[in-house]
Amino acid sequence: MVYKKFGYVFRQIREQKHISLSDFSSIGISKATLSRFERAETMMNFEKVVQALQLMGIGLEEYEYLLNDYAPNESEALLKEIEMAFLKQDKKALDNLYKVAFEAGYPYISLAAKASYTELSSENIDTITDYLYDIKVWGQIELYVFYFTMNKLSIRDILYILDLFLLEKKHKIFNSVKYLEIFVCACCRAIALLASKSYQEYSAHILNRVESLELVQSMFLRNLLNLSKGFWTYRFKDEKAGNTMMLQALEIFHQIGSQEIAQYYQQQYDLHVKKVNM
Secondary structure (H helix, E strand, O other): OOOHHHHHHHHHHHHHOOOOHHHHHHHOOOHHHHHHHHOOOOOOOHHHHHHHHHHOOOOHHHHHHHHOOOOOOHHHHHHHHHHHHHHHOOHHHHHHHHHHHHHOOOHHHHHHHHHOOOOOOHHHHHHHHHHHHHOOOOOHHHHHHHHHHHHHOOHHHHHHHHHHHHOOOOOHHHHOHHHHHHHHHHHHHHHHHHHHOOOHHHHHHHHHHHHHOOOOOOHHHHHHHHHHHHHHHHHHOOHHHHHHHHHHHHHHHHHHOOHHHHHHHHHHHHHHHHOOOO
């Protein structure tokens, strides 16, 4: 049965927390219903499963990891591989991931991989743009697709999508640490991308909104924002001060960040700043 493991894992959690079947009657789930679910004789509706997990203090994401034996789901695993290959600028790996994702039935993740190592056709860009504009509920896949394809989108589309979040006082995705991190990374990439194209006001708008909304919640994001802010300062205000800010941020990445992250941003600095001044 496809849902056999749902009940089995649920029962393991319940028994570990010493919660009886009768305890769920307070949320409208009878002992008989829950018992049949745990024995894989029937499936509970989604709303009831969520309520039952909440009663046990377990989130849906954690439950999914337990169901998958702590392994990420297929789409999440693909995105992580794309991220690593992107940081390494490994075109061969990205090309392979483009094909793997397409064959696995993830066309937008496939295009995200492709956009990370080569140009997209106008048809591909239209496909991604239509996809992003049609999104009603933003999740990890949608945020990553936007992040990886951003440099292929029009300036208008980049600003429109970011403002869906930045113009709200507290968008609901900011309640998730994971989603917030992806979004702030996208903002930092947009700041650098727009600044490199001389869009001073647009890049400043993103930078100011990220700061005013206090979206930076970790040392990594703070340092990444400082790097982006340094590039903006370098481009539009004070080359020397901006360069100092970037070098300080890069030094921190080299000292405490992963080797892949440090090398990627060092390469970006060398490409957009160092070589220009040689």
